[in-house]
Every structure is written in structure tokens, then in C-alpha cells.
Amino acid sequence: MKSVVAFANGTGGKIIFGIADKTREVIGFDKEEVFKKMDAIANAVSDSCEPTIIPDITLRTVDGKTVIVAEISEGRKRPYYIKALGREGGVYVRVAGTTRLADEYMIKELMFEGSNRYFDQALCTGLTITDEDIDALCKAMKEQAVQNAHNEEQKASIKDVGRQQLRSWGVLIERDGKDYPSNAFAILTGNGGLHVTTQCGVFKGTTKAVFVDRREYPGPLWEQIDEAFQFVLRNIHLGATIVGIYRQDVYEIPPDAIRELIINAVVHRSYLDHGTIQVAVYDNRLEITSPGKLPMGQTVERMKEGYSKIRNEALAHAFSYMNLIEHWGSGIPRIIGKVKKAGLREPEFIGGEVDLRINIYRDQSNDTVDLNDRGSDLNDSNSADKVPGNISKVPDSADKVPDNTSKVPDNAIKMPDSEQEQRIYKYVLENGSITTNKVMELLNVKQRRARVILQSMIEKDWLKKTGAARSTIYLKNTEGR
Incomplete structure (x- = not known):
């Protein structure tokens, strides 16, 4: 019954009766008893689980023997739990192929999913805001929208964001003519008791055994994104190539892909989970970990195909206004395309049941660049311009590393x-x-x-x-x- 509940709280699954657990030997059922067993399984699930779970029970023949397959679909009335244990102690989830008791955060996540609500649009208790705080957020968001605009035409089309817009997104909650902050307000501004930060680290080798540098960035979300982005650029190789008479800088990982990956982690993470986004630079990869399981209905495969499942609707609207995200769902396919175009292997997606980890592997085959072959490849051993062997460092006080590459005359100066x-x-x-x-x-x-x-x-x-x-x-x- 724990597995039944866990499947209903997750992406569904199957339980096969008639297989020996340890040896995987097919035992099967006699024809005389198989239908009684099917009824017993259906009754047990119905009697033991709350809300009601109705399994799809069928017979299969394996190695000439009859087994029973009970298929549990992904549930929509979460959280499901074992009735005798109650909601406090009877909620189970699947983690890495095992059935585990859900912790407090996971139960809350399931409750929001089951009621079709969003945590970021819920009232942020304990946070008091003033008219000045609201005006400051509106002004800051407008500045970000202008700063992130792709061209002058887009910049000119940006309208001021006001209270009514914040209410429609769920950033503000209006009650009795007064505006109150939602969790999205607290998350966006870095205020409130949610303690939202982004952790960044550089590690020697391919594990977390030896730290080289470690930073933690609090504050407004857009500042955390920029700080984390700059941190990565300071700690990956920067090569150069000659285009005509100009020297052009080329990062070993496309900066646009790095930035989009960080933004994706920030807007889609679970803020019910008290963990932090972790951005780690290893000798062989960039690793970004986002807290929380994938939202209900989302899988890694669907995500890579461009299917978007919004977990934080208020933040998604705010990020879209600030030009931090474009078309919902297009981020991951675009990241994959940019990474592959740069000659790197396709990003690796790991987990999704507790957190989601995405790895972009660095090109360690050589340290040279040739833009005549492709826009940002690192594969021409005849190039005279070498990527530094040591990690390129810029002081932490550096404000911005531009997304676009600067062109500097390649002469004797x-x-x-x-x-x-x-x-x-x-x-x-x-x-x-x-x-x-x-x-x-x-x-x-x-x-x-x-x-x-x-x-x-x-x-x-x-x-x-x-x-x-x-x-x-x-x-x-x-x-x-």
C-alpha cells in the first residue's frame, strides 16, 4: 500500500504480483485463485488509501505463467496517504526507485498540486510592506525589463508595471482595499523569512572534496541571477580567436546557455523546499542543482522536448515581463541547441524526484579556438591563440561581464x-x-x-x-x- 500511495503521489507506476522479490523468478498464480487475488488487491487498495485510488488490474502471461499487474495512475487529488496512518504519517513518495515517507516540505508541495494552487501566489505571512516597497519593486522590474530588452524597438514597447498588474500576476493580494505581499513578492525582493539565496562554488577535480572558492548571493532574484552568471564566467576558460583584424573573446561554454540555465533554475525551483540553488564549477563540468521534485505532470523527457509545467506562476509572469524568459517551455531546448552548437556534448539531466541537476560538460580535449570553423568551437590545435590553462579570475567586485563578446584590435598595443x-x-x-x-x-x-x-x-x-x-x-x- 505504501508503493500504491507513492505511485499516486508521483508519476504513476506498476506493481506486478507473482514475481519473487529477490530472485525475480516468475511464480505466477493458479487459474483457480487468480481472480480472487485480483479482487483482493482492488479491495485492499480501495479500503487502505485516501483519497480513493482505483488501480487498473490486468493479467499477463510471462514464461507461461499468469501474473497480476496493478497499474497506478498519477493522482490528481494529492496528497494520497494510507488511511490508517493519517496524512501526517501516511504520505509516501518514490525516490530513486524506492518508496519513502514524505517529509513536511513534500507534503506541502503535494497539497498545493492537489488543490491546483501555486505557493508563490499564497499570502506571505509575517511580511509587512509599504507603498514605497511596492513602488520600488515596480521601478526595479521596469529597469530590468529595459536592461534585458533585445533591441531598441522592444525597449520602447515596455510599459510601466503597476499594482493592478502585480495583483493579476499574484505578486500582490488585495483584501478589503489593501494590498498584501504574496510569497512571490518576498522571493522577488529578497525580503521576508524565506531565506532565498544562490550558492556558487568552484571545486578542484570532479567532486566536492576540495573547495577553491565559495560564495552565497542573497537579495532580489535578478541580482542573484546576475551574480551567479558572473561567477561562472569568472571561473571558466576564456579563449580568443581572430576574426578579420579583430580579436574576439570566446568562452568555453556559451554564456547565453549559462544564463538561461540559471534563470530556468530560479523560476522553476520549489520554494517550499528550504534548499538553495547550487551553481558548481568543476574541472570537467558546470553543474546547476535546483531544489524540489519536478512538478506534477512534468518529466525530464517532456522538458527537453519543450513542454513547460509552471510551478511558480507569479514569478513566471514577472520574469516574462522583465525579459528574463521568453516563450514558456522554450528555454531547455534552446540551451541544448546552444551547447551542442558550441561543440560540447548534450547537457545531462539527473534526478527530478527530489531535485533536478543539469550538467554541461566542459571541453577538455584542447584549449584552442577557431571561429572560421564554427562560432564557438574549441577544437583547432593550429590556432595561435590559446585558452589559459589556469582558471581565469576577475575580482569579485566586477560588475558585469557582457553577454556579447567585445572586439579588441589585435595589434601590438x-x-x-x-x-x-x-x-x-x-x-x-x-x-x-x-x-x-x-x-x-x-x-x-x-x-x-x-x-x-x-x-x-x-x-x-x-x-x-x-x-x-x-x-x-x-x-x-x-x-x-
Whole structure:
């Protein structure tokens, strides 16, 4: 009965009667008793399980003997439990081919599924918000939507997001003319008691035995996504190729695929599970683990084919508005396509019963790049430009690594190591000088961050500062370089 309940709480399954458990020998049933056994099984399931489970019981012939197959379908009235044990102690689930007692988180997950509700749209108890908090979220989401727009036309079409929109998505809950925060509000802003963070780590070798670096990023979801994305880019190989007269940077894993994979984990994870999204860089792979079992009706195979099963509807609407996700369901097939186009093996999907782990394997065959062969392959041993053998590091304070590759003239002029500094220096070489406002526009960073980068370039003798206040400009330091 535990297995029956577990199958109903999961994706369904079959129980075969008439097979020896240990030896798998076909025992079978006599014709005289087989129908009595079928009735007994049906009655036991009906009497023992709540809500009612009706198995599909059939006879099969195996090795000339008759066995009974009881097929349990995926249930829609979850959670199912053994009546005598009650909901508190009688809910079972399938994990890695075994039947296990469900923990508190899993029971809550099943309850939301069974009532066709979403946890992120439920009221966030204990969180008090003000009008200023709501306005700040609306403003931040609009900024993200503009920042993530693909072109000027899309950017111009973005409308302000207001309270009514947040209510329709389930980010706000209106009661008696007053707005209250849902769990989605707390998750998006990083407030409330849900403690939503993203953990990132670099490991030596192919296991978690030896840490090289470890970070944990709290705060608004879009900041966690960006921090995790930058972390991965700082810790994978960056190669180069020559396209015409330009040098073009090429990451060993397509940045777009990395970013989409992190976004997918954030929007589709279970927030009932108190675990965290884990982004791990090993010598041979990038591994992203998302807490929680796959939603009811979803499988790894269907997910890879583009079938989307929304677990967090409010977050999905918010992410769609912010241009963080496009067409629902298209993310995973797009990631697979980009990874394969880069010459890497197809991403590996593991689990789905407790959590979902996706591996993108790094190309360790060689360290060279040739874009004349394909856009981002790492397979031309004759190329003069080598991917660094050591892990490329950028200071943790670095603000953004652009999704698009920057082009730097490949000549005798020495360039800064940081990609952001390269873009600034290239602009100075081509235009003679640069201002703080231009750096903010060029790198899409805030004023304080722009000044930090410029000051760093002055200290490294790349630039020199002239003028004061609004007349300040930055020139190439001809003495230092």
C-alpha cells in the first residue's frame, strides 16, 4: 500500500504480483485463485488509501505463467496517504526507485498540486510592506525589463508595471482595499523569512572534496541571477580567436546557455523546499542543482522536448515581463541547441524526484579556438591563440561581464586584463578620451561603479584624469604605458 500511495503521489507506476522479490523468478498464480487475488488487491487498495485510488488490474502471461499487474495512475487529488496512518504519517513518495515517507516540505508541495494552487501566489505571512516597497519593486522590474530588452524597438514597447498588474500576476493580494505581499513578492525582493539565496562554488577535480572558492548571493532574484552568471564566467576558460583584424573573446561554454540555465533554475525551483540553488564549477563540468521534485505532470523527457509545467506562476509572469524568459517551455531546448552548437556534448539531466541537476560538460580535449570553423568551437590545435590553462579570475567586485563578446584590435598595443577595462581603453584609443557618464552607458553600470573602475585604471597607469567636477575626462596615460 505504501508503493500504491507513492505511485499516486508521483508519476504513476506498476506493481506486478507473482514475481519473487529477490530472485525475480516468475511464480505466477493458479487459474483457480487468480481472480480472487485480483479482487483482493482492488479491495485492499480501495479500503487502505485516501483519497480513493482505483488501480487498473490486468493479467499477463510471462514464461507461461499468469501474473497480476496493478497499474497506478498519477493522482490528481494529492496528497494520497494510507488511511490508517493519517496524512501526517501516511504520505509516501518514490525516490530513486524506492518508496519513502514524505517529509513536511513534500507534503506541502503535494497539497498545493492537489488543490491546483501555486505557493508563490499564497499570502506571505509575517511580511509587512509599504507603498514605497511596492513602488520600488515596480521601478526595479521596469529597469530590468529595459536592461534585458533585445533591441531598441522592444525597449520602447515596455510599459510601466503597476499594482493592478502585480495583483493579476499574484505578486500582490488585495483584501478589503489593501494590498498584501504574496510569497512571490518576498522571493522577488529578497525580503521576508524565506531565506532565498544562490550558492556558487568552484571545486578542484570532479567532486566536492576540495573547495577553491565559495560564495552565497542573497537579495532580489535578478541580482542573484546576475551574480551567479558572473561567477561562472569568472571561473571558466576564456579563449580568443581572430576574426578579420579583430580579436574576439570566446568562452568555453556559451554564456547565453549559462544564463538561461540559471534563470530556468530560479523560476522553476520549489520554494517550499528550504534548499538553495547550487551553481558548481568543476574541472570537467558546470553543474546547476535546483531544489524540489519536478512538478506534477512534468518529466525530464517532456522538458527537453519543450513542454513547460509552471510551478511558480507569479514569478513566471514577472520574469516574462522583465525579459528574463521568453516563450514558456522554450528555454531547455534552446540551451541544448546552444551547447551542442558550441561543440560540447548534450547537457545531462539527473534526478527530478527530489531535485533536478543539469550538467554541461566542459571541453577538455584542447584549449584552442577557431571561429572560421564554427562560432564557438574549441577544437583547432593550429590556432595561435590559446585558452589559459589556469582558471581565469576577475575580482569579485566586477560588475558585469557582457553577454556579447567585445572586439579588441589585435595589434601590438597592450590591453588591460579585465574585459570591462578593455572596452573603456578601446573607446579611449578610438575617441581620445572618455567621461564617467560614457562609461556608465558603455558598461551599463551605475555611477559609483563606473568611478571605481576608472580609478582602478588610473592606479594601474592605463588612464590619467584631467579636469574637475563635470569637466572631468579620462585620457590615455602615455607616461605609464
